[in-house]
Amino acid sequence: MIETLAVWGVGHIGASVVMAARQRAVAQTILGYDLDHEAIAAMAAYLEPVFSPDALQQADLLILAVPPMALASCFERIASWPRRPAVISDVASIKEPVCRWAWASLGEQGLPGFVPAHPIAGNEGKGYGAAHPDLFCKRPIVITPHEMTSPQAVEYICTFWTELDARPTLMDCREHDQLLAGLSHLPHALAFALARATTSNAQRWHRTIGPLPRSLQDMLRVARSDPELWGEIFFLNHQALLAHLDAYIETLEGLRTALQKEKLTTISRWLTDSSMHVG
Helix, strand or coil: CCEEEEEECCHHHHHHHHHHHHHHHCCCEEEEEEHHHHHHHCCCCCEEEECCHHHHHHCCCCEEECCHHHHHHHHHHHHHCCCCCCCEEEECCCHHHHHHHHHHHHHHHHHHHCEEEEECCCCCCCCCHHHHCCCCCCCCEEEECCCCHHHHHHHHHHHHHHCCCCCCEEECCCHHHHHHHHHHHHHHHHHHHHHHHHHHHHHHHHHHHHCCCHHHHHHHHEEEEEEEHHHHHHHHHHHHHHHHHHHHHHHHHHHHHHHHCHHHHHHHHHHHHHHHCCC
């Protein structure tokens, strides 16, 4: 059992970590800090609230669950602490920039205890109100150690996530960002674009008929995700996302060409070729 777990940021993911850790009794003490004091108060049944991030330095394990762009300042703050947690990790959806920020602030002495991680979990919910203690159950947790991360720290964080019923797996941070750009960031970008493109027709349909067609509802669900969070993710992984967007636009051009030819066989061939890629 971890003696003291600290979570910096109790939004959707951070609050779920707290709830999962409390339910599964993986830590004797759980400290929580957030700029939103209302969030801390709402989570009081699961954690001991602190009102300065400096109070988190006494933890054995610190999970940084803040928005991605805030991580750089978190590392700067941690670098000023006279005592640091033995292991520090994060939950960001983008890993290469996080590793750079950690290196810049923590240096050679601090990096062995930093283990970047990304829970492949969550939903379109926002804030602690969308948290759930089983959010990570049977879900993969991608661990992307820096070359200077100690094997002991990696084993420690893998054990932590395993005790939350998740499935940790190791991956290079650059490979993570490339894969997630196509498999997660691109679908979110397309969902937001679809929401923009269908607004007027969707409003008209809703006024005259009622609920939207199920296929559109399913695709627009993702567009309810936090736009501020996803704006940061897109920005931080923009090069990889641009490459995937270009490939997707090229694919759509294939459909446009098939439609312009006004031949059913050409359209069907495009659809058949596309369906062959469905896992």
